[in-house]
Amino acid sequence: MSNLSDLLEKLGLARKGGVDNAGWGRTLVVAIVSFIYFLPVLMIIFTAFKPQDAALSVPPTLSPTSLFGLIPDQYVFTPTLENFGSVFSRVMTAGGQPEPTGFDRFFFNSIVISSVSVLLALVIGTLASYGFSRYPLKGNDTYLFIILTTRMLPAIVVIIPVILMFRVVGLSGSYLGIIMLYTAFNLAFTIWMMKSFFDELSTDVEDAARIDGSSETKVFFKICLPQVVAGLAATFVFGLILTWNEFLFALLLTGVDTRTVPVAMNQAVSSGGRGTDWTLLASIETLFLIPVFLVTFFLQGHLLRGVTFGTVKR
């Protein structure tokens, strides 16, 4: 037994007793697992840079560089930016001229629709969750439960009544309609997330502010909100990812002008009758990744920072 633990220790897979000393072995394991997670994304990114004929070649091309001769030539592809150009403009009919594909518009739609609806949900949801947390109603939990029911069914089930409602009020195909829908959907999530962050705060600090002369509005904006920045960031990122990738509602409720990227992507690759254009698909996906990637990257610091800075110990 002790031999085994010695061995594990030597390999860096077990801890010797010190704290915070992950050995190289353990770091390596985490690196391998992370790589497995990242692999599909990496494949898509590589495919985006491949010439069209290399996308489905056998054996598959694996790397844009031979890594100084380390990788045999048949596995290496020559990277190209051509695919990215054809996302926005390409030849649609045989022998014709390149036409704009409208993807600039779809990207604009995606960005506007998801950021506006996530921000709206964040504003409304944060206020609501503060209310739920600090001024509980009779049957508070019941209301919270009801709010969550919108997320309990698969979208495909909810979509029929939603389509009917949208038809009746004439919201189909409008920005307002899809933004309202996404806001409503994000609200449930936002309220639950933010309520748990508010519940964690010490109410003493708020009471102190009241005694020091703050009105309720000031208590909320000056005292509470700065303490839940991490929660706001986390909720924003999760909400953004959910909304950014949403497909079904967008497919059925957006029009030609308000189409979002996931829907447009689907239509772009399946049109033209030439089968699936993998390199085109991969380059749309790569571009599609960038905004969410950037937002998450820049908010990461907030996501990881402690909430109360250790003022109140429990």
Add this chain to the structure above:
Amino acid sequence: MSTIEIRKVTKKFGEFQAVKDADLSVKAGEVVCLLGPSGCGKTTTLRMIAGLESATSGDVLIAGQRMNELSPEKRDIAMVFQFYALYPALTVGENIAMPLHYEGVSPAEKKARVGMVADILHLTGVLDRLPGHISEGEKQRVAVARAIVRDPNCFLFDEPLSRLDVELRHSMRGQIKGVLSNLSKATVIVTHDQLEALTMADRIAIMRDGVIEQVGTPHEVFAKPANVFVASFIGTPQMNLVEADLRSVKDGKAELTFDGAPLAITVNPAVSALKPSKVTIGIRPRAFAPVSKAGKSTITAMAELIEPMGAETLIHARTKSGNDIRVVVPREKRVKMGEVMHLEPDAAQTHVFADGGKAVRA
């Protein structure tokens, strides 16, 4: 005038009565401690004075004005919280300046006032740090500084020292007392630490189960406890409280049956009004004189446990019928385990509590 008065204040949480008909008045410049075990309603009482909790019935008066319906920010009070409740995102200096912020004080004066209180409480060096980056003792002083930076109607302290270690608690007790004595404001301090109450307060209000049992100076509540609860709560080691049968009172001497044996002790004249009944005798551990021979006025008990406390020694002794008697003797007096002691209670420090627990005293 800086005064606090509560009249017949009751607080109910649903069916539960947290505070029952509490009456208390605090004069300007007076420090009153609300003392009691956990859950006795002392913090609730304080929060009702602050306006953080609304009274179910009764009146809360600050500076002579009824304030029941006013929200905390309109009551012009300063409060120090148990967990300090510093604003985590603001520096120490900004924390202290926060109450001034809403008073519309000019930046120059704000700086001067913050500097002044920081000076009093030795915080000048940490004004630019965040609350998360200072020590526990400093946090406590910041909380006090934030309270005294203004000129409020009154001060409220909720267990201000409970989170400090023993040494710091000693020095802060003195510092707070010093600061308060210069301000001549009505002050209420909530604490469960009797030593804190005895040392800091001008008067102590002892609470149990939402009821204020006794209000008096530290001397009064120690020397003349109103009932068995106060007697047992104040003083360390705890007062000995043993049941006895009162047979008769003659010429200020009570004839009792205690521990199966007759006992005659000098008692308060008011006791003579009592009919023969069951009573509780209260004798402080330091009020015994060990004598060499058993007599009519001595209690006999055997030393079972000996705890040296430095200057004095605490002895747990057991009587024949199993009553536990705590006796404190000077260090020089050596007592061995198993030794039979004859203890003569000091008449001036012997309390008689009638059947219901109330002290019988003229």
